[in-house]
Amino acid sequence: MNTRNQILNRIKFAYLGIVIFSLAIVLRILFLQFFEKQQWYDKQNQISEREITIEANRGDIYADDNRLLASSVPFYELRMDLKTDGLTEKIFDENIDSLAYYLSDLFKDKTKTQYKDDLIKARLKGNRYKLIRRKATFIQLKALKTFPIFNRGKYKGGLIIRQENIRIQPFGNLASRTIGRYKKGRNIVGVEGAYDAELRGTKGIQLMQKLSGGIWMPVRGGTTIEAIDGNDVITTINVNIQDVAESALFKQLIKHDAHHGTAVVMEVKTGEIKAIANLKRTINGNYKEYYNYAIGESAEPGSTFKLASLIIALEDGNIKLSDTVDTKNGEIEYYGQSMKDSHDGGYGKITVQEVFEKSSNVGVSKIITDNYKSNPSRFVDRLYQMNLNEKLGVEFRGEGAPKIIDPTDTLWSGLTLPWMSIGYSVQITPLQTLAFYNAIANNGRMVKPKFVKELRYRGETVKRFDTEILNPSICSKQTIESAKEMLLGVVERGTATNLKNKNYKIAGKTGTTQLANKSSGYGQNSTRTYQASFVGYFPADDPQYTCIIVVNNPSSGVYYGNLVAGPVFKEIADKIYASSFNIGKIDNTENLLADAIPYSRSGYKDDITYVLNDLNISKIGTSSKWINTQKLDTVVKYFNNRMVKGITPNVRGMGLRDAIFLLENRGFEVTIIGKGVVKYQSVSAGEKYNKGDKIILKLI
């Protein structure tokens, strides 16, 4: 058909055109590949990408009650490009005076003239990276941005900002060795080090590309890997107990001018470390946390080790508490070496219970040598069975290893057994001694000291750490009872009667060790180094906490465990006992009823009204959606808390929930320090804000 042919011919014609165009495309590709190859390869290398890492926010470290122990706070390094394009001679000259004035006024570290001279000099030198301030706060940065020249923006004003996160510890030095100090690129100790992998988070990657003009721009199209913030670590540390432990230890160290000391409080059932203080004398006579003695220092424990010895003898059925031992005149000789009791003249014939209460070296060594001289391995094996020769396996680096030699060791001699029985010739860390005593308090079950309870990510629990059992039963029930009786006797009638009080009972053991001096051994009159310790638990009838105090080298002339270490123990125990509802049922209700009107916060009106209605408290005043309140004699007065769009709201006096709701709804990035009621907000109410601005709230 003619028509059809005409149509087909026309289509063929168009098809030909299409084919030609297709060929052109292919030829073009080939042309580019063969003739412009070098040019574009060069270009590829020239316009290059660069990957920058986005630091993840490091997780926070919290105390057991969620109080912040360590957190990262942004600081800003501020520099100035004095040769930036937009900064002309005219602008600089006109504004340098006022800029210098404002800078001096803000930082107060240099005078206006100094700032001015500095900047003019830097500009003459052509400095494009002049340091203005190394650690400026967010608030300072915000103020700085409004200053002349800087308010002209990045390119015209030349302000270069680099954010840096700095680790802060809201409680200062508190438990700082155990929390650890995070510093980039250093070996980190404590929780910061042990949980670094958790705290660190995952770095993000942002691909940047260079545009003409040397500007780096983030590449669009999903190439960014988001940084994942680190997990928060919730420790077992209790700020209140830690505070008491530290201050009590500190007082005692000062009093006795000791070299160093440690105090650790452990919860009996869970093994949670509630406080761990390590203080060492500094050159100028102050005390600071330098080394984690509790975990790292393996030393001869002295008398506190006698408990282990007697437990073995009891467990093997060799003695009963009521058996008598002749300690004679307080002196005994083993292979020509004399061992003395601290009490001159000796105690004569006393019971096993009294041997322990009075901490008689002669008595204990006699019991052990009498029963194990022929088979010392039996004794050592028993010690091993009670995990005393093993590290506890705490997560921190540098745990000291215990050292208990066995009879096959070349260092073993006839002297070893008697001296080992009273805590010499063995080495053990304070934390290991504590764990052993805790096992007694915990009816034979030995648990591993726990420093971290859980890991959280944005408030959600990621991992919970269970209590780890090291030894389900270190000895028989009967032996435990005997051990407890002996420990209680020490405080009731023995070497630590100074700890006795009418409110609650303490059970424990003193230790006074004469440390081997590296140069002169246990020299008679040469420099004697003592270590005073006390380890025990309370309340004796229902043990809740175990605690160890070790004071090294008290140099005031007093060195007995009960006098040097005991008071620290007592102060900690008193404080815990007084403040803990579990232990001491202190009647607080009177105080609560003293105020007829409860303290009320600012916040969401409906919520506050609901609570006040429930309490039958009348309220007066206007009622916007958000209110501030004031307590009058019998009523609560409402005030308007006006919320204006684009203006920072006043959240002071509010609880955290209301404050966060208001601020995050407005796009703030909120950082919180402390707990309770908002006392301070870093961006003042009434200021204008932008979405994504950071605000720090301090709660008290």
Add this chain to the structure above:
Amino acid sequence: MVSLLAVYSSTGTLAYKYQGGNIVYYLFKHGSTLIFGLIITFIVHLIPYRLYFGVSQILIFISVPLLALTLLMGTNLNEASRWITIPGIGMSFQTSDLAKFALILYIARYLSFKNKNDLIKDFRYGFQPILIWIIIICGLIFPANFSTSAILFITSMSLLLFGRAKIFHLLSVLGVGIAFVIIIILAAPHISDWGRIGTMASRIESFVGSNKGKEENPVDNFQVDQAKIAIVTGGFFGKGPGNSSQRNFLPHPYSDFIYAIIIEEYGVFGAIMIILAYLVLLYRAFLIVSYSKSMFAAYLAIGLSFSLVFQALINMGVAVNILPVTGQTLPLVSMGGTSIFFTSAALGIIINVSKDNSKEKKSKDKEEDVIEA
């Protein structure tokens, strides 16, 4: 058609790899779009094409007010108001896609009965009425989307050419059209606040400029340069699937410049395969025309496939920088919501026509029928 579907899904699969971080999200999104597209193709291919004879009239009457509406209040994506949000569903779609579709259907219908007694050769009664529709629709698309309007205009002209319109008429209309565009471009600096004219003019300028070695518009040149790097580094056999590095630099690697990425990953070889696939599609349409008894069917098939292939060539031409930057997607390969649905519908219609043809000539091509179904 089968081969085309293969390209469709295989290169489509590669498209979401370009999304780096959010692979799963884009995979899922694009994957479901593709599946939905396939479903549309399948459903449409069941509908007898004769139905569109009537529908085309309705569609064109709907699309004109829709276009006007879009122009006035459409969603601003990249400052071009091309999108309109369907109330209720909350899905936005490009009205020009619908209009394009409607116009092609309408022209096919128009030609099929005007051709009976060579009426089309008459300017007043044959040529002018359809020209008015073309000008209205292209004119409405023009301010927001120059390239789509131009492509549609040329596609329509080609259709009229196939419809045995007088070459003289066509050439003179084309001449007027080109003159109009040139005037607009020259006037652009003075009326640049009007719609997309500014972008349009600067793109053309930068195209001309870059060929002269000047850098007029850093952003557009950046795209083109990155595309060229992708093409050059691709070599003959490419870097292999998923190995593109330029995708990180090319804005919209998954739509506008996907062809450059395909060359980078599959080399010249892959590039030729893609072109061949489109040529085969067009050839199939050509066969339909030569066998078809129904004039409407013939124009329908050639119109739809021509517009599809034409758009594809424009996209490829942009990617290899023989044409200035446009926003045209590569049909069936690029990612992008509604355009895929309309393309799928177009494919469905072509398949239906082809199926119908082969039914009529039962003796021949039985296997193909099976394949196409």
